[in-house]
Amino acid sequence: MSFLFTKYKNKILQGLYKNKDIKPAVYKNLKILEEINFNCSIYDASYVVIDTELTGLDSKGDCILSIGAVRMKGGSIYMGDYFYRIVAPSVCLRPASIIIHGITPKEASECPSIDLIMPEFIDFCKGKIIVGYCIAIDIEFINKEMKRLYGFNIQNPVIDLLKMYLIIKKKKVGCDAFVDDNLAMPTANLFEIAREFDVPVQEGHNALSDAFITAQIFQRCLPALSKRGINTIKDLIMVSKP
Amino acid sequence: MITEDVVKFLKTVIPFQFLKEDELIAISEKTLLEFYPQNTILLKQEGPPSDNLKIIKKGSVKIYAVSNTGEEIITDYRGEGELIGYLSLFSDNKSRVSVMTLEDTLCYIISKTEMRAIIDRHPNIKDFFHQSFLKKYLDKTLEEMHSKTLNKVSGDMLLFTTPVGMLATKGVISVFQDTSIKEAAEIMTRHEISSVVIIDSNAVPVGIVTDRDLRKKVIAKGLDTRNSICSIMSVSLIKSDSKEYCFEALLKMIRYNIHHLLIVEDGKIKGIITNHDLMMLQGSSPVTVAKDIEIQQTVDGVAQISNKLNSIMDILIKEGAKASNITKIMSEINDRILKKILTLAEKKFGPPPTSYCWIVFGSEGRKEQTFKTDQDNAIICADPETLSEDEETKRYFSVFTKYVRDSLVMCGFPVCPGNYMASNPKWRQPISVWKSYFSSWINVPKTEAILASVILFDFRAIHGDFTLAEELKRHLLTSLKGKDMFLLLMAKMTVNVKPPLSFFKTFVVEKDGMHKNKFNIKFKFLSPLINVVRLFALEKRIEETSTLERIERLMESHDTIRQMGDELKHAFEFIMMMKIVHQFNQLTKGLQPDNYIDPNDLTNLEKKTLKESCQVISRVQESIENRYLLGRLSG
Numbered sequence: 038m039s040f041l042f043t044k045y046k047n048k049i050l051q052g053l054y055k056n057k058d059i060k061p062a063v064y065k066n067l068k069i070l071e072e073i074n075f076n077c078s079i080y081d082a083s084y085v086v087i088d089t090e091l092t093g094l095d096s097k098g099d100c101i102l103s104i105g106a107v108r109m110k111g112g113s114i115y116m117g118d119y120f121y122r123i124v125a126p127s128v129c130l131r132p133a134s135i136i137i138h139g140i141t142p143k144e145a146s147e148c149p150s151i152d153l154i155m156p157e158f159i160d161f162c163k164g165k166i167i168v169g170y171c172i173a174i175d176i177e178f179i180n181k182e183m184k185r186l187y188g189f190n191i192q193n194p195v196i197d198l199l200k201m202y203l204i205i206k207k208k209k210v211g212c213d214a215f216v217d218d219n220l221a222m223p224t225a226n227l228f229e230i231a232r233e234f235d236v237p238v239q240e241g242h243n244a245l246s247d248a249f250i251t252a253q254i255f256q257r258c259l260p261a262l263s264k265r266g267i268n269t270i271k272d273l274i275m276v277s278k279p
Numbered sequence: 280m281i282t283e284d285v286v287k288f289l290k291t292v293i294p295f296q297f298l299k300e301d302e303l304i305a306i307s308e309k310t311l312l313e314f315y316p317q318n319t320i321l322l323k324q325e326g327p328p329s330d331n332l333k334i335i336k337k338g339s340v341k342i343y344a345v346s347n348t349g350e351e352i353i354t355d356y357r358g359e360g361e362l363i364g365y366l367s368l369f370s371d372n373k374s375r376v377s378v379m380t381l382e383d384t385l386c387y388i389i390s391k392t393e394m395r396a397i398i399d400r401h402p403n404i405k406d407f408f409h410q411s412f413l414k415k416y417l418d419k420t421l422e423e424m425h426s427k428t429l430n431k432v433s434g435d436m437l438l439f440t441t442p443v444g445m446l447a448t449k450g451v452i453s454v455f456q457d458t459s460i461k462e463a464a465e466i467m468t469r470h471e472i473s474s475v476v477i478i479d480s481n482a483v484p485v486g487i488v489t490d491r492d493l494r495k496k497v498i499a500k501g502l503d504t505r506n507s508i509c510s511i512m513s514v515s516l517i518k519s520d521s522k523e524y525c526f527e528a529l530l531k532m533i534r535y536n537i538h539h540l541l542i543v544e545d546g547k548i549k550g551i552i553t554n555h556d557l558m559m560l561q562g563s564s565p566v567t568v569a570k571d572i573e574i575q576q577t578v579d580g581v582a583q584i585s586n587k588l589n590s591i592m593d594i595l596i597k598e599g600a601k602a603s604n605i606t607k608i609m610s611e612i613n614d615r616i617l618k619k620i621l622t623l624a625e626k627k628f629g630p631p632p633t634s635y636c637w638i639v640f641g642s643e644g645r646k647e648q649t650f651k652t653d654q655d656n657a658i659i660c661a662d663p664e665t666l667s668e669d670e671e672t673k674r675y676f677s678v679f680t681k682y683v684r685d686s687l688v689m690c691g692f693p694v695c696p697g698n699y700m701a702s703n704p705k706w707r708q709p710i711s712v713w714k715s716y717f718s719s720w721i722n723v724p725k726t727e728a729i730l731a732s733v734i735l736f737d738f739r740a741i742h743g744d745f746t747l748a749e750e751l752k753r754h755l756l757t758s759l760k761g762k763d764m765f766l767l768l769m770a771k772m773t774v775n776v777k778p779p780l781s782f783f784k785t786f787v788v789e790k791d792g793m794h795k796n797k798f799n800i801k802f803k804f805l806s807p808l809i810n811v812v813r814l815f816a817l818e819k820r821i822e823e824t825s826t827l828e829r830i831e832r833l834m835e836s837h838d839t840i841r842q843m844g845d846e847l848k849h850a851f852e853f854i855m856m857m858k859i860v861h862q863f864n865q866l867t868k869g870l871q872p873d874n875y876i877d878p879n880d881l882t883n884l885e886k887k888t889l890k891e892s893c894q895v896i897s898r899v900q901e902s903i904e905n906r907y908l909l910g911r912l913s914g
Contacts, residue, residue: 113311114312114313115311117310118308249281256312
């Protein structure tokens with residue numbers, strides 16, 4: 038049901054923005070749901086695994102500082118096909134966050150603004166399903182910029198690695214597992230999950246290396262997903278949308 | 280950023296490590312990373328060929344085929360840094376084997392199209408896929424080993440790559456053979472030289488005259504100085520061809536205890552080189568050590584020099600010497616120490632009552648000594664004429680050999696745990712007893728007999744009456760004729776210890792004890808190789824004792840070695856070098872050298888070369904099994 042609804046909403050958006058003056062790459066994002074075959078096997082689908090570094094967690098006052106993304110097709114990670122941009126922030130960098138991401142105010146101020154980066158990013162995500170760890174936060178910040186720049190949200194289907202992880206960890210197989218909302222939410226952080234899957238972790242946060250770590254965890258989750266009867270993109274979105 | 284890790288990894292993978300950085304960066308950008316859970320089938324026998332090259336980043340796979348009878352035959356294990364699917368790069372035939380992951384495995388993937396483009400651009404990558412690994416990569420592995428071991432990387436390897444001709448720039452003063460003694464002496468005075476070379480009318484050197492000759496043969500004897508210089512020259516002129524490498528010249532200088540060596544080119548004098556020239560080349564010289572040993576008058580003195588010999592090893596390894604060169608020089612120096620000790624013993628106890636020959640065996644006998652190895656020695660005496668002579672001989676050598684044994688211990692050579700030493704009465708016997716020892720081992724080949732012959736048949740004379748050793752050698756070689764049962768049992772023992780074929784995961788390491796998770800390079804790798812070569816040498820009745828010399832000779836006469844000789848030589852050099860470098864590193868860390876190597880300390884290239892070396896040894900072992908144990912001698 039929700040699929041139909043999303044598609045319907047998307048159709049309306051397409052109509053609304055048809056004659057607006059927006060970049061073709063951005064407009065193309067409105068057609069993405071037509072490009073994706075939801076019955077496609079999770080091993081054949083195209084993904085873009087993303088991570089962002091933020092100036093803080095308040096979506097009103099904070100903003101995106103960097104975006105990292107890695108391309109995948111099925112279980113293959115394209116090592117050379119990645120996206121990494123540092124963004125000139127619209128707000129001041131707080132010392133506490135500088136410690137986490139290691140990007141200095143000077144470094145950031147010399148980078149292009151998010152207005153220039155968004156079209157590139159949308160183009161990189163073209164035709165792909167977005168995957169990320171606790172992706173809701175990243176999407177919230179991306180959508181804030183999308184709304185401001187273009188008036189609509191990013192249209193790519195989105196799946197959350199943490200949701201996926203919790204399903205795999207849950208022994209019970211079947212529909213119940215998917216509706217149980219009492220699952221303890223973020224107990225494990227990205228690095229802990231990475232260690233559990235034997236994915237090498239380098240200390241320090243960087244949007245690209247975190248995206249690459251996320252991609253490697255996702256890669257290792259795929260076989261476990263098909264064991265639990267999750268075979269198509271539709272199945273995967275059903276259980277792990279944020 | 281993430282491709283940097285790919286580049287870093289590819290630098291450890293053969294053959295990619297032979298590519299330049301920018302090429303690796305280009306490759307890394309086209310690479311995929313894939314994950315396969317345990318028990319994933321990556322390729323299926325009779326299935327389509329692989330459409331890419333997989334490089335194992337982490338994990339391991341087994342390669343196997345199922346025979347007509349349904350039996351699964353594992354042909355190989357591959358681990359980190361090894362490749363899957365490279366045959367498919369060159370052919371579109373169905374896959375001949377199946378490949379399955381043994382654990383969760385990560386691979387970097389390079390597409391067939393991309394790989395073919397790389398191969399087209401780089402002939403050396405093509406070589407890797409097409410040619411014998413050992414031959415091609417031995418040098419690279421050794422180079423890597425040298426640079427890994429040493430902080431100071433010496434790229435020039437002067438001693439072993441410079442022909443002596445290059446150094447022999449000093450003009451040599453020579454006189455024709457019809458010159459008079461007086462004229463020659465005048466020439467020597469004019470040039471302020473202490474020796475002059477005598478040449479014939481074709482400029483071929485025929486002898487040398489030194490100040491000493493003038494003193495001893497002319498002045499002291501009142502010889503007429505109008506006589507031809509030929510009458511007083513020494514004809515045993517030691518020379519090297521200008522094409523020989525400096526280390527060979529060095530070896531001659533050590534062996535003959537000389538400081539000047541004449542260099543000839545096409546038979547004519549080219550120049551002269553001195554110990555000093557070689558020292559300039561490398562900083563210090565083993566020749567000096569040989570000389571130092573020579574002048575010692577006490578065991579203490581010899582011991583002092585002997586215990587400092589590791590510095591020579593240091594030079595040799597840093598010079599980039601091949602293992603065979605290192606062992607040659609070290610054996611030569613050890614021989615000198617032993618000879619000196621024996622001379623000192625003779626001085627101490629007076630001349631021996633009978634003629635004798637001091638022999639060494641084991642690695643000493645094969646001239647394959649590296650660091651201080653256990654004493655392996657014995658005495659062959661002349662057969663005594665009378666009972667009293669026999670008793671006196673026994674008495675003399677009983678004291679003599681204990682003195683030699685203890686002196687050698689002082690010089691750093693530990694006693695032989697198996698008591699294969701001349702101080703053991705069993706191993707100091709008249710020639711006739713030795714002959715009967717050898718005959719009985721060959722005629723009644725019990726296990727102990729074979730064990731003893733493996734050790735003793737590699738004997739070599741060091742000091743004393745060499746004819747005794749030669750006689751025993753002749754006896755040994757004649758006795759072996761037609762003794763198939765002895766060779767059969769030796770063959771059985773030879774193939775008993777098989778070198779490990781697949782290292783990864785199943786790398787044969789010690790399961791417990793202080794050498795847990797390490798492998799014994801001597802027992803598992805070096806001895807099996809030495810043993811197969813010894814078997815063939817005895818089979819063909821070849822008198823050489825060193826493994827490389829045996830292989831060289833066998834290549835003329837032995838079918839298996841004719842085909843595999845070169846590969847065996849490479850394998851021997853490599854394994855020996857690995858042992859030397861390992862022990863050298865232990866010594867520099869102040870540890871007691873042993874033969875236990877941790878496979879984790881090896882680079883992928885070293886692992887690969889070791890694996891290839893093992894395959895060569897086991898191919899030879901297979902040929903032995905086919906011939907001896909299944910063929911004509913079955914039963």
